[in-house]
Amino acid sequence: MNPDAMTDNPVRSAIDDCLSGVLALPTLRHDILTKARGEITVKRKISLALVLAVVLIMAAVTALAVVTIQEVARHIAQTQQEEGYFVDWPLAQKTKLIKSLGDLGYIQQTDRMKRLMAGGMPEAEAHSTADQMMAAYTGQEVREVSFLSIMQVPMGPVATWTHEEKAWYSQLMKEVGEVTEGRTFYVEPSGPVDEAEAIAIARREVAKGYQVPESALDSYDMQVDFEIPEAHAPGDEQAWWHVRFSAPEGMGEEERLFILFPVYVHPETGVLMRTVEEMMAPPLHQRPTNSLYQAVDALHREAEQQGAFSFRIWPLELKARYTQEIRPRVQEILKSGDLSDLINAGQPDMEVIASASFLYGLPGEGDLPQAEAFDLAKGALSEHFGIDRSVFNRYSEEIVFFDVTDPERPLWKFLFNAGALKWNTLEGGLDNPLKDFSYKAELEARTGRVVKLEEFLFNHSGDLPHSLKMY
């Protein structure tokens, strides 16, 4: 218990005030003990019957509501396809949606809402009112209010949707004209291999690949979908069971087998799209097999065990080891002028060269902690390039280097890679130009002084000058 107990606790006051009618259960202790002894209490029996009755009633009521919610969903999907996220909708569409949600009881019919519906407000105020109402409804910033954030309020998080609900969602998106290429397309399950069997196959194969008992996967979170995968070839409509295991939050690096392991199981044959062994091995085809690459790939395998599939997101410790074990060999090859040991797929391997261009180490006493430096970096980039600071929180990767090329002046380097930007959370989505740019900040590790801020176009040319910007 915290000795500094609060005297002014608005949360406590609010909840106790609103729930003053929620009181202790007089038979709780008795019910627990009888349950613990394996007896079924009378209360439980009655509750079960009552539960079933309520479920039937709720299903009937819910079915009605779902039909109406589906109509609302179609309106949102169509408008989003035409106009973008909610914040950019014309006022008429915003009020139509809010009225629908109000009629369904999802938004409280306040005086403010009635004024909005009555149409007497100045346009700017009406937009602001509508935006605030939807932000409150979804619990998100208004710029992030979209189809999914709106629909997850009545339907729950996407991860909890049934296969049928996800299939409905995909079909709806297709009907309103959203491009399906490059996107996961959910469909209703079919085929002799059902969900339970797909899970059993996935568990067996992953456990075999990692040489652990299947029970080792019990502590991992699991999500199962029936889908045409995101990376499907145009015209390929084969759906697969997509079983993915993920390490729960808080599971330490030393105890987890992986952060995320996805498996695709064919619904007719039960065969995996890619075997576990293939997925665990680094892509060695066309890669050289000389001793340098053997050493590079060994480090990559170690990184992949920790869920880091690209050098840039390796932990600092592995980057430091790369500097110690690989960099000297690469530098020697470069100095000799004979690059044959660095040729990969017919060309000098820019990734290997670039990742061996700087010396990476670990921060020590006297160096700013990473979190603090990261914060300074975001602030500096935001101010210098005039970008809302919140944008720098919308990257799916945190790319950080501790550069000790000059040992007297170590640098924290932070890269915000355009390829990792969650552009669908930006205003305008794909149309927002921010999605094409990467940003980099370099700070003196000892002082926090910003020494370099860069903005550069994200491109795939793979030339060395561009590659070096990414390190």
Add this chain to the structure above:
Amino acid sequence: METVQGPDMSREARLTVMVRQYEKDLLRMCCVYLRDITLAQDAVQDTFLKAYQAMASFRGEASEKTWLMTIAMNVCRDYRRSAWHRYVDRRVNLDSLPLPVSPPKAEHIDLTGQIMRLPRKHMEAVLLYYYQNLNIREIAQIMGVTPSAVSNRLVKARKLLGSALKGGERHEP
């Protein structure tokens, strides 16, 4: 104030003490989490049942309250994911909970509703910190994350709850 548990106290006696000490706050917290009184009652019953069954293996690695809240949070998360929860009306509506003893203040209704609408992880941090009065380290243990993750969630939650959450700050050692 925590009750000191004597080593010779029987399981049933310990259960009685725990129920007496934590039941009401736990029930109210589960009501906020699950938005349904029946589910909350079931969750509280399941929490104490699991605690009762696990009492023998509890070695005091954490405080009793931290231990109990860990069980409660896991139960509530399971309930939210369950098929039953799919059919429960998840709209934030305090009218579906038992009538208060006296009409609550409007700002209290507003704040409670906003807490119910928080993303799950932020709501858990708020409930454990402000309602159960646990400290950051204890909450980190319950949620299985680092103390700084807990702090970040509380900062975010305060932003989302905005001016409704005035005061209530305390200094953590």
